[in-house]
Amino acid sequence: MDPDLSRLDDYLDETGVDGYLVDADSELSDQYYLSGFDAPDPFVTLYDGETHLLFPRSLEFGRAKRESRADTVERYVDFDHQRLVGEHGPDEAVSHVLAAFLDSYDVESVAVPSRFPLRTADGLRDRGKTVTADTDSVVTEIRATKTGTELDHVRTAQRANEAAMAAAEDLVAGADIEDGTLVRDGEALTSEAVKEEIEVTLLRHGCALDETIVACGADAADPHDRGSGPLSAHEPIIVDIFPQDKSTKYHADMTRTFLRGEPSDEIREWYDLTERAKAAAFDALEPGATGADVHDAVCDVYEEAGEPTLRSDERTETGFIHSTGHGVGLDVHELPRLSPNGGELRPGHVVTIEPGMYDPEIGGVRIEDIAVVTEDGYENFTEYEQTLVV
Amino acid sequence: MDPDLSRLDDYLDETGVDGYLVDADSELSDQYYLSGFDAPDPFVTLYDGETHLLFPRSLEFGRAKRESRADTVERYVDFDHQRLVGEHGPDEAVSHVLAAFLDSYDVESVAVPSRFPLRTADGLRDRGKTVTADTDSVVTEIRATKTGTELDHVRTAQRANEAAMAAAEDLVAGADIEDGTLVRDGEALTSEAVKEEIEVTLLRHGCALDETIVACGADAADPHDRGSGPLSAHEPIIVDIFPQDKSTKYHADMTRTFLRGEPSDEIREWYDLTERAKAAAFDALEPGATGADVHDAVCDVYEEAGEPTLRSDERTETGFIHSTGHGVGLDVHELPRLSPNGGELRPGHVVTIEPGMYDPEIGGVRIEDIAVVTEDGYENFTEYEQTLVV
Incomplete structure (x- = not known):
């Protein structure tokens, strides 16, 4: 299924943010809809006109490449995860990986669903990114x-x-x-x-x-x-x-x-x-x-x-x-x-x-x-x- | 079932925060465990030595009083929700209600699960509360x-x-x-x-x-x-x-x-x-x-x-x-x-x-x-x- 995301493009234009970011498993319907991928564990989807997925591990990588509607699929390991864990510890390393992932698409500011995980948002803010909760639930609106x-x-x-x-x-x-x-x-x-x-x-x-x-x-x-x-x-x-x-x-x-x-x-x-x-x-x-x-x-x-x-x-x-x-x-x-x-x-x-x-x-x-x-x-x-x- | 939450008491003592706050439906096992209540829609649980539940609507109120392990059960309406909606709009009103709920238990700072909803956390911070993501997953640890x-x-x-x-x-x-x-x-x-x-x-x-x-x-x-x-x-x-x-x-x-x-x-x-x-x-x-x-x-x-x-x-x-x-x-x-x-x-x-x-x-x-x-x-x-x- 290929959803019509033109209203999400409009939303990004109107709000002036660079991308829409979701961090959830596919039980969250906005995640399943945006990523086109069904997975039991949380992963990250960035929409900036194209759709980019990021997985903590390699386990779902091949299947995501085959089954998702994403334009790109990457893993933590593609953003130097092991070194960052050594340098910053496992929790903070994730925020460095996510920031590097956003950097690679020149994304400095993101809108996120209201129930986006706090730790992920705070981690990105610590790395200088702007993270704003989307109280309009734009993806939920589009899905209707x-x-x-x-x-x-x-x-x-x-x-x-x-x-x-x-x-x-x-x-x-x-x-x-x-x-x-x-x-x-x-x-x-x-x-x-x-x-x-x-x-x-x-x-x-x-x-x-x-x-x-x-x-x-x-x-x-x-x-x-x-x-x-x-x-x-x-x-x-x-x-x-x-x-x-x-x-x-x-x-x-x-x-x-x-x-x-x-x-x-x-x-x-x-x-x-x-x-x-x-x-x-x-x-x-x-x-x-x-x-x-x-x-x-x-x-x-x-x-x-x-x-x-x-x-x-x-x-x-x-x-x-x-x-x-x-x-x-x-x-x-x-x-x-x-x-x-x-x-x-x-x-x-x-x-x-x-x-x-x-x-x-x-x-x-x-x-x-x-x-x-x-x-x-x-x-x-x-x-x-x-x-x-x- | 009455869980042993003495380790959560210790956690609050060690970290110096006033309470542990969860905002989720009971699909989140930490919420079900802490509240002892099974509900399909999100509700709030505050643990400060006692357990306090807060529901947006009256629908689950009676059942929560009967079935949950909470010491107190309250609703948005108990914190002047309608007036706050008129004054601040529906989204911001929620943060005023939650802040008033925390005030009523003298809670100024809370630890929350890593995946706690961003909008809730930001709303509480706007009202002057301190909200910190618990990267140790203390309730998940206790549940083990x-x-x-x-x-x-x-x-x-x-x-x-x-x-x-x-x-x-x-x-x-x-x-x-x-x-x-x-x-x-x-x-x-x-x-x-x-x-x-x-x-x-x-x-x-x-x-x-x-x-x-x-x-x-x-x-x-x-x-x-x-x-x-x-x-x-x-x-x-x-x-x-x-x-x-x-x-x-x-x-x-x-x-x-x-x-x-x-x-x-x-x-x-x-x-x-x-x-x-x-x-x-x-x-x-x-x-x-x-x-x-x-x-x-x-x-x-x-x-x-x-x-x-x-x-x-x-x-x-x-x-x-x-x-x-x-x-x-x-x-x-x-x-x-x-x-x-x-x-x-x-x-x-x-x-x-x-x-x-x-x-x-x-x-x-x-x-x-x-x-x-x-x-x-x-x-x-x-x-x-x-x-x-x-």
Whole structure:
């Protein structure tokens, strides 16, 4: 994948710094995106119009030359590391190596991510370099707009996600009801058992295990609760799955709410309302609209039905108590935001739409699709039907 | 789990700083260890003899009060965050909140991990606080010595690991041989298929998916290659599994080398030599010995047999080309080191012993156990037999 880094060039021009520097392993998505290289240990990427990688050891050197998108790949040893260790000790030697690496590209000043390692920054400053934290997260901003290849990666992850959701739905739909509890093969069907089935299905589809939410009753009323224990009949079960494709590293994200048995009138009403809120959000989803516009569309639906939202009451603990959605890509939560402070949406933004209602006395309902903003609206990647009673 | 932080108290006394500050999510093991709290988003931990947590939002507040080992749990809102945002903007407001949080404990100077976020450090410095990177990694040092509870967690993860290894061995042992390739049910048995079986088995045992190595032929000669494609008969297959228990977060680590068919004389010799090298390492493993002593014992065995090691030739790309082992705990690679610069071993250190031989022309052989250093030697946690030909 070859990202469009012209906005990073603009950023360097505007801020007047010579380069953008990252020191992290590829778990940091900005590092993976900028370097095009997947490595478990920290390495350094310098972008100055070209991309330059620097590795502490030789171990990843050959693979980085083959696999990364860098223009140059170097090692500490190329900057006299052993001599510098003898002269300055192992810690300070690293700052001399990094300064020499920057010198070799005539780089005197760098912008770095906000969470750039302090010791590296202080070491470079000791060597006379100017190091400034980029509070605008420019690479994260750039990553929000996906290329066609990246969109394909999200679609692929979403197919795996739907297979896992089907496995979960089958378990719930096939359960018997005994004393108000879901039962399979004579044993209580637990959140843990459903999660295990989801995770194994994802694994069989090439996706990494991430956390998964299968939450029922009061658990489901806390949007961050992963759920545990036996699942109840006649109560909504929130199933929220957000897998990462192991080969591409891109995520998908989807939520469905299932119920085995008879829903109360209130739950039926919540579900219908949440379906309408989701539709309203999609109606508002187009380039030029803001994330705040889409969020407002959801709040309108809930508030018109008399339900509390964080917009109408910032202290409410029931009702619609989170934002409408978020970007999805190398990170499961990334830009843009579909929330009160969400900025302008652009073609290529991949976002979730996930309205929901919560009350510890009643439970939770959430429905979540994943879609991409297009030139003339959006394309919904989600092909999974939404049915409450299964 | 209640860690013994008396060495952190000593560190604060010796360095004369008022507190130790971490700003990270609990993926950073030092954060998880110090806070006793598992959260996906960054939060701040201050240790000043007591442990104080600070969260940006209220979302994790209740759970942190229940689950963490902290003496106090607070939120940005407790330090006038909204007003500060209005006054200074969202970025600078955070540094005012953090400074007020430190003020409330009379903390003027902090030591922080080397990879502490630059923006946080610079913000605190702007508010007059002294922030110094701890290049000694004192919390990582403390974590190297395990409590009885932590040892139990590693043992439990190792039982899951052995179930996964058995699944891998069964696949290899049960394969037919056609044209020099391993075949099951008429299809080539691939590295990917064996890894999937390992991963599903780990999942069924409550362990998180991590990367796994199933490498054959030239792949196996690169200790960092994860392996891919059809597995060959008559060649050693390195299977290296390092799972993380999902509930405790502790790891295990084990490697076996399997061969289906007829090994060459050279591979038999390598395997015997590696068994002897492993035994020599265990003979040297005791409190008071250094990681370097154990590593030297392995190098002695290989070198006496005329094989190259990095000790005898720092540029060799064949022979014994990595260190003897590493600590295992919340991280799969942590202190202590069993390498040329490995320091003194203490009771409670959990380490791997993993000698191996590599040559792209021949393949690779590695055998790895995991053990704890005890008062009078060691206890090997590994109960899996070692057999080359299966």
